[in-house]
Amino acid sequence: xxxxxxxxxxxxxxxxxxxxxxxxxxxxxxxxxxxxxxxxxxxxxxxxxxxxxxxxxxxxxxxxxxxxxxxxxxxxxxxxxxxxxxxxxxxxxxxxxxxxxxxxxxxxxxxxxxxxxxxxxxxxxxxxxxxxxxxxxxxxxxxxxxxxxxxxxxxxxxxxxxxxxxxxxxxxxxxxxxxxxxxxxxxxxxxxxxxxxxxxxxxxxxxxxxxxxxxxxxxxxxxxxxxxxxxxxxxxxxxxxxxxxxxxxxxxxxxxxxxxxxx
Numbered sequence: 001x002x003x004x005x006x007x008x009x010x011x012x013x014x015x016x017x018x019x020x021x022x023x024x025x026x027x028x029x030x031x032x033x034x035x036x037x038x039x040x041x042x043x044x045x046x047x048x049x050x051x052x053x054x055x056x057x058x059x060x061x062x063x064x065x066x067x068x069x070x071x072x073x074x075x076x077x078x079x080x081x082x083x084x085x086x087x088x089x090x091x092x093x094x095x096x097x098x099x100x101x102x103x104x105x106x107x108x109x110x111x112x113x114x115x116x117x118x119x120x121x122x123x124x125x126x127x128x129x130x131x132x133x134x135x136x137x138x139x140x141x142x143x144x145x146x147x148x149x150x151x152x153x154x155x156x157x158x159x160x161x162x163x164x165x166x167x168x169x170x171x172x173x174x175x176x177x178x179x180x181x182x183x184x185x186x187x188x189x190x191x192x193x194x195x196x197x198x199x200x201x202x203x204x205x206x207x208x209x210x211x212x213x214x215x216x217x218x219x220x221x222x223x224x225x226x227x228x229x230x231x232x233x234x235x236x237x238x239x240x241x242x243x244x245x246x247x248x249x250x251x252x253x254x255x256x257x258x259x260x261x262x263x
Contacts, residue, residue: 029041029042029043029044029114029118030042030044032053032054034056034057034089034092035057038089038092038093040088040089040092040115040119041115041118041119042083042115042118043083043111043114043115043118045111045149046148046149048148048149049083049111049149052082052083052085053085056085056089060257062219062245062247062257062259063086063192063219063257064089066190066192066217066219066259067086067089067090067093068093069217070090070093070094070097070189070190071094071189071216072094072095072096072097073094073096073097074094074097074098074189074190074216075097075098075099075100075186075187075188075189075190076090076097076098076099076100076188076189076190076191076192077099077100077102077188077190077191077192078090078099078100078101078102078192079102079132079191079192079193079194079195079202080102080103080192080193080194080195080196080221081101081102081103081108081112081127082103082105082108082112082194083108083111083112083115083149084101084103084111084112084115084116084125086192087099087101087112087116087125088115088116088119088121088125091119091121091124091125097124098124098126098186099121099124099125099126100125100126100128100185100188101116101125101126101127101128102128102130102131102132103127103128103129104129104130104131104142104154104156104171105144105154106129106167107148107149108149109127109129111149112127113127126185130171130172130173130174131156131171131173131174131195131198132173132174132175132176132195132198132202132205133156133173133174133175133198133201133202133205134175134201134202134204134205135173135175135205136173136174136175136177136178136205137172137173137174137178138172138173138175139170139171139172139173140156140157140158140170140171140173141156141157141158141159141168141169141170142154142155142156142167142168142169142170142171143155143156143157143165143167143168144165144166144167144168145164145165145166146166153196154167154195154196155196155197155198156171156173156198157198157201175205175206176202176205176206176209177205177206177207177208177209178205180208180209180212181208187209187212187214187215188214188215189214189215189216189217190215190216190217190218190219191215191217191218191219192218192219192220193218193219193220193221194220194221197223197225197228199220199221199222199228199232200228200231200232200235203218203220203232203235203236204235207239210236210239210241211239211240213262215262216261216262217244217259217260217261217262218236218241218259218260219257219258219259219260220232220257220258220260221255221256221257221258222255222256222258223254223255223256224254224256229246229256229258232258233258236260240262240263241260241261241262241263242260242261242262242263243258243259243260244259244260244261245257245258245259246258246259
């Protein structure tokens with residue numbers, strides 16, 4: 001009898017902790033003044049997600065300025081959308097924008113969709129959880145070095161020598177050409193790609209689509225490991241894109257923002 005009471009007490013205490021944690025987490029939505037009269041609501045359950053929101057205008061100024069050049073009624077693909085900062089921000093500037101946000105990280109996708117809902121942008125943003133790849137319907141490993149919400153250390157390929165992953169599972173990758181040729185999505189006018197190393201594979205999977213003149217500009221965050229930057233520049237050159245601007249996106253990683261315009 002006494003043991004049963006102790007067991008009941010422990011269970012109730014655990015339930016109370018869970019309810020408190022759930023309540024605190026669900027109350028982690030806050031309205032942020034981005035600039036001038038522009039306000040957005042974000043679900044920010046941890047320090048990293050709050051930091052991303054609070055530095056949206058200062059962390060990657062070139063991305064912000066690039067978004068400001070979009071035509072009013074156009075299509076923007078945000079590949080590697082994370083928690084949706086640029087997808088949502090773009091719609092504060094261009095109300096008739098059609099946004100497609102790709103984010104394969106499960107925890108980031110959850111926050112992305114919550115942020116879309118909080119800002120009542122469900123009509124304008126399509127959220128897609130599949131990774132993009134050079135080959136369509138390619139089953140490969142999605143890998144995350146950590147599973148911190150709003151984190152960005154993930155890749156999609158068949159290399160699994162390093163077993164030190166917080167998340168490791170197989171899933172299906174899609175190619176951009178497949179999505180366009182199957183008429184699942186419309187050809188975008190602007191494409192942002194920030195995917196921690198898979199950038200070239202993604203644009204190779206868009207080889208036919210990138211010939212479409214409706215695509216006006218592409219922004220790619222790239223590192224220069226294995227001469228990736230030059231390979232991306234040369235590939236897009238064959239699609240009649242010229243490198244307009246190259247700036248440091250992160251002093252810590254050395255990644256660069258490459259902005260391309262169609263010739």
